[in-house]
Amino acid sequence: MDKGIKVEIGSYIFTIEKVDNLKGTNAETDLMAQKISISDKVSVDIENECILHEVLHAIWYIAIGVCQHAKFTEKQEELVIGHITPFLLDFIRRNPDIIYKIMNRQYLG
Numbered sequence: 769m770d771k772g773i774k775v776e777i778g779s780y781i782f783t784i785e786k787v788d789n790l791k792g793t794n795a796e797t798d799l800m801a802q803k804i805s806i807s808d809k810v811s812v813d814i815e816n817e818c819i820l821h822e823v824l825h826a827i828w829y830i831a832i833g834v835c836q837h838a839k840f841t842e843k844q845e846e847l848v849i850g851h852i853t854p855f856l857l858d859f860i861r862r863n864p865d866i867i868y869k870i871m872n873r874q875y876l877g
């Protein structure tokens with residue numbers, strides 16, 4: 769049985785799993801392996817933010833593409849994603865009704 773949770777990001781299937789051997793970071797994304805690793809040493813709140821953070825890295829890479837991706841430094845990418853992630857997480861938590869609507873492909877009533 770495979771470890772982790774499979775998620776679809778664009779046309780790619782990534783595996784998100786907890787690992788015990790991350791060094792110097794709480795999470796990382798291996799785009800070529802389509803794998804997101806989350807440290808098993810973080811709290812549940814940090815784990816959830818890390819998942820969104822790493823999903824945004826994957827979206828960034830897929831959406832911007834390999835060529836355009838290279839036009840941004842890793843520091844620029846980290847700055848944007850690092851600032852957006854907590855707000856995205858907060859938005860999801862504060863707005864379960866709109867998340868339910870989006871998930872169920874419902875029109876505004």
Ligand SMILES: [Zn+2]
Pocket residue numbers: 821825846849850
């Ligand atoms: Zn990052």
